[in-house]
Amino acid sequence: xxxxxxxxxxxxxxxxxxxxxxxxxxxxxxxxxxxxxxxxxxxxxxxxxxxxxxxxxxxxxxxxxxxxxxxxxxxxxxxxxxxxxxxxxxxxxxxxxxxxxxxxxxxxxxxxxxxxxxxxxxxxxxxxxxxxxxxxxxxxxxxxxxxxxxxxxxxxxxxxxxxxxxxxxxxxxxxxxxxxxxxxxxxxxxxxxxxxxxxxxxxxxxxxxxxxxxxxxxxxxxxxxxxxxxxxxxxxxxxxxxxxxxxxxxxxxxxxxxxxxxxxxxxxxxxxxxxxxxx
Ligand code: C2E
Ligand code: MG
Ligand code: MG
Ligand code: MG
Numbered sequence: 275x276x277x278x279x280x281x282x283x284x285x286x287x288x289x290x291x292x293x294x295x296x297x298x299x300x301x302x303x304x305x306x307x308x309x310x311x312x313x314x315x316x317x318x319x320x321x322x323x324x325x326x327x328x329x330x331x332x333x334x335x336x337x338x339x340x341x342x343x344x345x346x347x348x349x350x351x352x353x354x355x356x357x358x359x360x361x362x363x364x365x366x367x368x369x370x371x372x373x374x375x376x377x378x379x380x381x382x383x384x385x386x387x388x389x390x391x392x393x394x395x396x397x398x399x400x401x402x403x404x405x406x407x408x409x410x411x412x413x414x415x416x417x418x419x420x421x422x423x424x425x426x427x428x429x430x431x432x433x434x435x436x437x438x439x440x441x442x443x444x445x446x447x448x449x450x451x452x453x454x455x456x457x458x459x460x461x462x463x464x465x466x467x468x469x470x471x472x473x474x475x476x477x478x479x480x481x482x483x484x485x486x487x488x489x490x491x492x493x494x495x496x497x498x499x500x501x502x503x504x505x506x507x508x509x510x511x512x513x514x515x516x517x518x519x520x521x522x523x524x525x526x527x528x529x530x531x532x533x534x535x536x537x538x539x540x541x542x543x544x545x546x547x548x549x550x551x552x553x
Contacts, residue, residue: 305359322529330385333529365405421450454476492508
């Protein structure tokens with residue numbers, strides 16, 4: 275009897291797996307179609323200097339509107355990576371970001387940076403480095419205004435390719451940040467080998483403002499960044515107290531709903547104009 279139950283359960287589990295696979299494949303197919311039809315969007319979330327609270331940059335974030343609402347990038351980016359679609363989507367993200375950076379310059383915002391998330395499969399593309407340099411050149415972007423965000427897992431996956439590529443991009447003047455820093459369980463030795471500019475303190479260490487374990491981790495990351503001569507930015511700042519706490523720790527910048535949510539380009543321009551008029 276026990277054996278029979280086990281069999282039944284196994285059958286149900288298999289069915290669930292199959293449904294999940296079908297769902298995933300459907301989503302990948304829809305993503306491919308929608309990307310080709312230019313339905314993906316890039317939204318922008320401001321990043322501010324913690325001392326002056328002025329916008330110093332922004333992060334470009336993919337948005338996928340569908341008839342059933344927005345599908346989260348945490349759902350579709352992994353599928354895009356798995357299917358290889360991220361190579362083309364990622365190239366579009368870089369091009370679109372640079373096009374907008376160029377527009378921002380024309381609008382008088384010639385100092386703000388643009389941070390773009392990069393996935394592992396993009397580094398495996400042998401044309402990746404040249405492609406980035408080509409786009410930056412084509413849109414006449416000051417290379418230091420483009421920042422690539424990679425997670426620790428990207429580095430650990432294929433350290434040689436990533437280190438080589440980042441060194442070339444850095445030599446060209448592009449900035450490099452480690453995203454979600456502290457969540458990757460990776461070796462610290464790569465911090466010396468990578469040409470880094472910035473550590474992004476993961477949101478999970480910001481949630482608490484009392485002196486508890488995650489606050490100690492946030493403090494350690496900021497100290498580590500400072501000691502290594504890197505800039506630090508706190509992700510996911512939602513409350514004023516979190517901002518002042520991070521400022522006290524010596525963190526340079528912040529990004530989060532307290533300042534602004536990710537928004538389409540037109541709203542970003544409005545946001546920047548409004549800030550400028552406030553002086
Ligand atoms: P990420 O790169 O760590 O991006 C930050 C995420 O935190 C964004 O989620 C942003 O909307 C969210 N966030 C910002 N401030 C706050 C806050 O105060 N509170 C909370 N609760 N959340 C906040 P989003 O846009 O859903 O993106 C999720 C992830 O998807 C990104 O995490 C990134 O890993 C990936 N992703 C997004 N766009 C791209 C892309 O163009 N390329 C690649 N490879 N990955 C992307
Ligand atoms: Mg990011
Ligand atoms: Mg992050
Ligand atoms: Mg992330």
